[in-house]
Amino acid sequence: MKMSNEFNIREERNLSMLMDFYELTMSNGYFVNGVSNTIVYFDMFYRKNPDGGGFSIAAGLEQLVVFVKNLKFTRDDVDFLRSKGVLSEEFLEYLLAFKFSGDIYAIPEGTVVFPNEAIVTIKAKVIEAQLIETMLLLTINHQSLIATKASRIVRAAKGRPILELGARRTHGADAAIMGARASYIGGVSGTATTIADQMYGIPSTGTMAHSWIQFFGDEYKAFETYAKTYPDTCTLLVDTYNVITSGIPNAIKVSKDVLEPIGKRLKAIRLDSGDLAYLSKKVRIMLDAAGLTDCKIVASNSLDEFIITELLNQNAKIDIFGVGERLVTAKSEPVFGGVYKLVAVEEEGEVVPRIKLSESEEKIINPGYKMCWRLYDKNTHKAIADVITLTGEVINEAAPYIIFDPVLTWKKKKVTNFYAKKLQVPIFLNGECVYELPTIEEIRDYCKNQVDSIWDEVKRFSNPHKYFVDLSHELWLVKQELIRKYRNLEEKNEK
Amino acid sequence: MKMSNEFNIREERNLSMLMDFYELTMSNGYFVNGVSNTIVYFDMFYRKNPDGGGFSIAAGLEQLVVFVKNLKFTRDDVDFLRSKGVLSEEFLEYLLAFKFSGDIYAIPEGTVVFPNEAIVTIKAKVIEAQLIETMLLLTINHQSLIATKASRIVRAAKGRPILELGARRTHGADAAIMGARASYIGGVSGTATTIADQMYGIPSTGTMAHSWIQFFGDEYKAFETYAKTYPDTCTLLVDTYNVITSGIPNAIKVSKDVLEPIGKRLKAIRLDSGDLAYLSKKVRIMLDAAGLTDCKIVASNSLDEFIITELLNQNAKIDIFGVGERLVTAKSEPVFGGVYKLVAVEEEGEVVPRIKLSESEEKIINPGYKMCWRLYDKNTHKAIADVITLTGEVINEAAPYIIFDPVLTWKKKKVTNFYAKKLQVPIFLNGECVYELPTIEEIRDYCKNQVDSIWDEVKRFSNPHKYFVDLSHELWLVKQELIRKYRNLEEKNEK
Structure with missing residues (x-):
């Protein structure tokens, strides 16, 4: 049997141009307005498990890695783009020399994942982060859908x-x-x-x-x-x-x-x-x-x-x-609704969280540069809950850890006798791939272990027990502050 | 705007190995048993319009043409197949020299089609007909689904x-x-x-x-x-x-x-x-x-x-x-259920129809080498009904034509003041492509005209009027005779 990462004769296809055209209009806009070196942070996450299930399986990362490694624009590509008549000559020149130089963190393939967790987080110059959006979503959405x-x-x-x-x-x-x-x-x-x-x-x-x-x-x-x-x-x-x-x-x-x-x-x-x-x-x-x-x-x-x-x-x-x-085709629900949202922008060296509001509290994104932890019971090794924190926060395994529902904040739980694992791992750092792709057999075995680590109640096909994915207190405060700021702005506008 | 058939830099990908493995076990079986030069006839058709609609739009033919033209097996492909340990060395050698040499007839892209009509008909040596099955179904099913x-x-x-x-x-x-x-x-x-x-x-x-x-x-x-x-x-x-x-x-x-x-x-x-x-x-x-x-x-x-x-x-x-x-994703019904069925085998120069029975009368396939006609009203130019005939039959436009329901045969209709158009056109003859691919704009305009030629009652999203797709009397007789033959065989077995 051939191993996945030593045999990819058919992956020579250049899919760099597989992107929504608005990635190009926006990127050209950033470029001609002189803000294209700004570092931004994007999260790829989803909001609902397919088929009303209790969890999903992350997949498709290997194809994202191949895509990012091969990402480049040929003279033919640029000639085609020029013919559209909306992009500046300077930006087209920039594309010819384009190379992804940012950081990518991701939850490995085969991992059990839950809504609102960043399966992929990007830290990159704004154009680089935009130009990979479509393929990133496409490959992770598709394979996560089918693996699930x-x-x-x-x-x-x-x-x-x-x-x-x-x-x-x-x-x-x-x-x-x-x-x-x-x-x-x-x-x-x-x-x-x-x-x-x-x-x-x-x-x-x-x-x-x-x-x-x-x-x-x-x-x-x-x-x-x-x-x-x-x-x-x-x-x-x-x-x-x-x-x-x-x-x-x-x-x-x-x-x-x-x-x-x-x-x-x-x-x-x-x-x-x-x-x-x-x-x-x-x-x-x-x-x-x-x-x-x-x-x-x-x-x-x-x-x-x-x-x-x-x-x-x-x-x-x-x-x-x-x-x-x-x-x-995942016939009963053929869409994995992963989204890609801007969560922070660097301004003068400082990471400033960004938010997108919505009428529905649950659909407001989690702002900021973040990471995700899974808390496991020390005796059963079953997953207890996940916690999303700001990057840099540490979860102290030695002390009890209080988790709370981010909307109904009076719903609290004290977790004891646990250990915490970070879910995301570095994939690219400064544009270099630092991740050794596992073999397909390793991914499959890992996935089996992941599913085994989840309580049966979360695995029911219909009406499963809802697994906790909570925010750290620090992240929760950042989010409330941003919501307050934009709601105040709205009220001012209404007057 | 680039025309579809002059610009396919990204289609170099060799997808010849994209096939169900049973195509290979069967083909090897035909080969080692000395029957691989037998000419067979396959129809690709579907049984039900997606979303309960009244018709579908045929699409995906261009990609089938590209696939068949490029179909070949490299030394690497054959080495891989050898490693599976089930195919004979002679068959593997045969694959190295493989080239499609048969005939393909198809209903052009953009045509309004109905259940049980052959969107594609293949006449080819049995191995050639088998090895293209998966990609033929994949491309026609996918694009017909989305176009519809x-x-x-x-x-x-x-x-x-x-x-x-x-x-x-x-x-x-x-x-x-x-x-x-x-x-x-x-x-x-x-x-x-x-x-x-x-x-x-x-x-x-x-x-x-x-x-x-x-x-x-x-x-x-x-x-x-x-x-x-x-x-x-x-x-x-x-x-x-x-x-x-x-x-x-x-x-x-x-x-x-x-x-x-x-x-x-x-x-x-x-x-x-x-x-x-x-x-x-x-x-x-x-x-x-x-x-x-x-x-x-x-x-x-x-x-x-x-x-x-x-x-x-x-x-x-x-x-x-x-x-x-x-x-x-055609979310509400993401599967276009096209199938590929053997309908005839040449035995000593004679085309002998084949059948596959089923418990349900409607699911029994139409046997034989066939073609499909659409009868149009001379005044309105609206489509009246389709008729499937054996190849070689002619529909005389000068006389009234009687159509009848193939199951409820007492349901008859006399069609007058009509003209008849053949739906399938030759795409490959003796392995050579004889079809000039239309541009995408031509296909889109043709599709619009096709949809305009259908009565509004057939276009309702829900509960549309059922358009007639009938069999010629000659074809109906062939089918009844074959059903009788196999039902008799079954009865004999039951005794």
């Missing part, structure tokens, strides 16, 4: 392997490839997408489509040919005509005629239509009666975490689930 | 321009780029995604994000700076603090202070939060009172065809809609 969905589906299957089969229904080639990658981070066992194996080492597998059976016209002949070609890995698709009267009898006959005489076993049969609970139970009895107790039953057909839960509640005899479109 | 959604949103806006702003929430880079392309085919006026302009000539625009206002701290200062930088194209985002007490007063002041003294006009203001109906009406009054009757109101924030319809029903004063995630 995969984690749900994997948990629904209660230990049974999930295979990702959805390439044909994805939103373009990257959605297939990165979707397979993110699904693997979230815990699926493999993919059907060959190129995801070649590029990122996601184990790929596959056997036959209905076309194989239709091609031979005769189902027995099709199965027999396959068994002779692949005696060691024989999985047969049994629903082209009729599972019970044709598919399974033919599969059993091929096992007896072709495989067993040469000491081989029928590995699995696959059901791809019909009532999977009813059929799998009936098929299990037929296979067992024929001595094929070791033959696995694979099931597919528009599955997701809800249908898998129901099937298993009805004792469906399914050993492996193939999951397609509902995983790789 | 875009067409709905454009119709909801009743002539007001739609701007596509969703890149940051898409499923990977291709979803952003091809999503902008497909949206444009479906009728949007432009995109925020710069690279989609560079690559495919989709007009890109953009002005400012909230970060511009936050950066300057003071809203007036931010607006003033922007207006001085872009006096000819000044659009101001007015909801960072408070639209009514701060954003609009500051925008008007900047218009008076900066723009009007130099003979310029404030082009537009943008609302991105709050109640868009209430705010747009209030803002319109404020702008008009300040003499800014020509200043447009742009609105964005999780819009789709349903919300736009409601806003306009409430007389919202919105001139331009910005639509993001709900368009480019």
Whole structure:
């Protein structure tokens, strides 16, 4: 298996121009107004877990790293931009020499994350921070969405392997490839997408489509040919005509005629239509009666975490689930709503927090240059709560730590017997990548450990327990002060 | 503006390995069993319009053409495949020399299509037909999904321009780029995604994000700076603090202070939060009172065809809609369920139809090598019905033509005073591309004409009139005969 970071022949594509055009109009504006060396701070965070879940899985950082490393504008790019007629010649010249020189901190891929936590924080000159916005959001939003969905589906299957089969229904080639990658981070066992194996080492597998059976016209002949070609890995698709009267009898006959005489076993049969609970139970009895107790039953057909839960509640005899479109498009909620917000500006060497107000208290952003901590119970090693602090604050593990709800501030909790871990790690410092990308297997294992560190109550698919993500007292004060300042301004305007 | 087919610097990426692994196990199976020169026929079609709509828009063909032209396997690809340990050395050698040599017929991009019609038909050696399956489905499914959604949103806006702003929430880079392309085919006026302009000539625009206002701290200062930088194209985002007490007063002041003294006009203001109906009406009054009757109101924030319809029903004063995630992820139904089915196999020079049965009559595929016709009324030029026939059949326009429901066969209609157009055109013949790709503007104009050719009753967003897609009598007989054959076989098995 190839490791993700030593094999990226297909990533040569220059996606630097994949940005909202307003990044360019703003950047040109900063440039021509002489403020382009101002250092700013941006947070990428999200406000709501998909599907009403209790947490999400961060993913997509590796592609952000590759993007930032390769970020550059060619003469062709600049010629194209000039043709738009709105950007200054000086700014276009600047773009030709552009190189990201800022700092990026991020929560590693595979980490359990919660709303309002900065998955990525940027400290950079304002133009550099703007020009990476679109791709940063795109890659983190996409892969976090799919990893989160995969984690749900994997948990629904209660230990049974999930295979990702959805390439044909994805939103373009990257959605297939990165979707397979993110699904693997979230815990699926493999993919059907060959190129995801070649590029990122996601184990790929596959056997036959209905076309194989239709091609031979005769189902027995099709199965027999396959068994002779692949005696060691024989999985047969049994629903082209009729599972019970044709598919399974033919599969059993091929096992007896072709495989067993040469000491081989029928590995699995696959059901791809019909009532999977009813059929799998009936098929299990037929296979067992024929001595094929070791033959696995694979099931597919528009599955997701809800249908898998129901099937298993009805004792469906399914050993492996193939999951397609509902995983790789995150069909039930196909948007991970990550946003990228300016939280501070350096003015004469001082970091001045910025805010964006909103009618809804919960939607007001957390201002300032910040970091995020997770408090773990020393005995159970389960996560207790997360705390967002200003950068530079330290959480003293030796003393009890008081957390409080940032809106309903009378809701307090004293945390004792805990240790605190910083969630963000440095990725780029002064434009240099300082982060060693983990292998895909390391990310997947880490993700499993992360999910294990969360209480079951937070993992319910519906109506989960709400995990605390609180603000330090210091940060809370900064936020209140800024809200007060802008509300006062508003009142003055109203007069 | 660049034309789509003369500018594809970023399409060098070789996606030949983007396929489900079972395409390879099956192909190797055909190869080692000596049947790989057999000619087969596959149809790509779908069964249900997204969102309960009355029709869909075909899109994605250009990317299929590029893929098939570039389809090849490198020594690296083959080395990787060898490492999987399941494919024969002879087959791997064959892959090194692989070139698509078959025929492809397709319904052009921008065409209105209906369930069960073959958007793409392949006639090729069986391995060639299998190896293109995944990418064929992926590109046609994705772009048809987005073009169809875009067409709905454009119709909801009743002539007001739609701007596509969703890149940051898409499923990977291709979803952003091809999503902008497909949206444009479906009728949007432009995109925020710069690279989609560079690559495919989709007009890109953009002005400012909230970060511009936050950066300057003071809203007036931010607006003033922007207006001085872009006096000819000044659009101001007015909801960072408070639209009514701060954003609009500051925008008007900047218009008076900066723009009007130099003979310029404030082009537009943008609302991105709050109640868009209430705010747009209030803002319109404020702008008009300040003499800014020509200043447009742009609105964005999780819009789709349903919300736009409601806003306009409430007389919202919105001139331009910005639509993001709900368009480019097709949020309400993010899957276009196109399938790729074997419909015939050549046996000793004869085209023998194949079928795949199903418990549900409607899901049984239409067998055989086929084509599709659209019957138009000679007076209104509106589409009356579509008819699927066997290839070689001719529809005589001079005589009345009887169409009948393929399931409820007693439902008949005599069509008179009509002309018939073939929907599919040849794209590849014997492996050579014979199709001149239209420009993106041509596709978009054609799509508009196509939508105009459909009765309004079929265009309702919910519960539309069902358009007839019938089978010719000859094709219907072939299908019944095949169903009878396999049902008889089943009965024999049951005994």
